[in-house]
Amino acid sequence: MLQRGQYDRAIDKASEKLMKKPDNGKELAVLKEAYELANTFDQERIDFLELEGLEESWVEIYLLYEEMNIRQNKVRRLPSQVRSQFTFVNYDQKIVDSKAAAADVSYRRGEEFLAAGDKLSARQAYNEFEQADLIYPGYRDVVQKMAEAEIAGRNNALFLIENNSGMVVPEFFDSEIKKVTLKELNTLWLNIDTYENESIDYDHFVILNITDISFSPETIERRTFTESREIQDGMRYQLDDNGNVMKDSTGTDIRVPNMITVSAEITETVQLKSAVVGGSLNVYDLRTDQLVKTDNIGVEAVFRHRFGEYSGDRRALSEELQAVMRGREVPFPANEEMMMDAAELLKDRSKAIVARNRRVLES
Known part of the structure; x- marks a missing residue:
């Protein structure tokens, strides 16, 4: 070495x-x-x-x-x-002097960047102030300066919903979608609001533009089929080729599981209804008044309920089919309920798209 x-x-x-x-x-x-x-x-x-x-x-x-x-x-x-x-x-004095000088250089460079007044410079200022604080914790008002640079360098986006489908939606639809937890996507240089803060000048609008809302008819589908399975039905004596009961080495009669095939005829009923909501998620840069990114978005909320009846041997039914046979017909959900289910799906889909576009919103 x-x-x-x-x-x-x-x-x-x-x-x-x-x-x-x-x-x-x-x-x-x-x-x-x-x-x-x-x-x-x-x-x-x-x-x-x-x-x-x-x-x-x-x-x-x-x-x-x-x-x-x-x-x-x-x-x-x-x-x-x-x-x-x-x-x-003894290096103490040398360390103290060079430490203060190093922190002062970064501090003054940070002030110069911050005075430039643009977001990119503010982010560079933050890095300089952070360097000063790492070198000399608590140096002057560096923590306050970091906070100023963070605010000045941060982009702010507002999430909005526009209904251009031609269909009136209940009030809860908008409020439910706006419960989407976009705050989890925030970074040092990005803040996303779902409700407008009047004290903020926003850099971007993220608009969920709904252009299509439709509901399927309430349908009932039936099908009849047969289920069979082999099951054990007690025990039987094992016979040799001559029809005699076989014995083991101790002379005891050999018994084996008695397997039989059982069947049941099943009539299954399925209730179906769906709600489709489609449109796009658009990102607008308010500084240039330009559409900078658009993604198609669509969800389908599906109501599907199964019930039925059977004839024959219940043992032929799987556990899943036995649960279906215990069911009964239920009322179809109203359109408003289907819209609520669609809103839940839209929240997740919107969040995923915004997450993919985070770099666009930060720039």
Whole structure:
């Protein structure tokens, strides 16, 4: 590791061995050389950056001082006979000064980006303020500045419903669809409302445009069929080819399951009704007044109820058919109920489409 220039790895490995065996001269030599070379390279890099005088270099300078301090603390934890071979430096002031300078550079760059007034610059400002806060937690009012940049850089979208189907829908239909949990799709740079907030200037409208609402007739379908299955009906004696009862090795008569085939004739009735709602989900960019994305959307809510009767052996029926045979005819749901079922499906479908278009809404 030392020969390959992996000085910090060499320091870690040598320190591990010296912690167990402080008098290991070979490992001590490796530690001393790796420690000196690592610090020399870091200090030369710091000297160059300070000579170059670029503001953005303060972050790297701070990180280099931190690395040198961490390296030094590793050696300080070793047994005294090893520690005594090293001279230690107090980096505290260097770290504090470079840390403040690095945070200040990011803070001022953030202010410049934020002053530009556009969303992309505000997002860059947020990154700079976040960097300043990571380097120097609580630096000045950086947390407040991050909040300002987040608000300034965020896109806001409003989810709306338009009924262009020519059919009057009940009030609950709109309110039920607007219960869709689009807030779960929000990101740092995107907020989606389902009800208008008058204090927000929206960047996008997401419009669920309903163009078709239709209901199928209430239909009843019947079919008659036969079910058969093989079942066990008690036990019987096993016979040989001559018709005699077979015996086992103890002389006991051999008995086997008696399998028979049973059948039942079934008349199944199915009640059917459906509601279809179709249209499109359209994304409008209000800054350019352009339709930027459109997706077709359609759902079908289906009412399907099965019941019936049978004649013959009940044992021929599967568990599913037995449950169907216990059913009875029920009233068909009203159109309003079918609309409620369709609204539930529309919520899920709308959410899935909005999730796919999240990048469009963020840009």
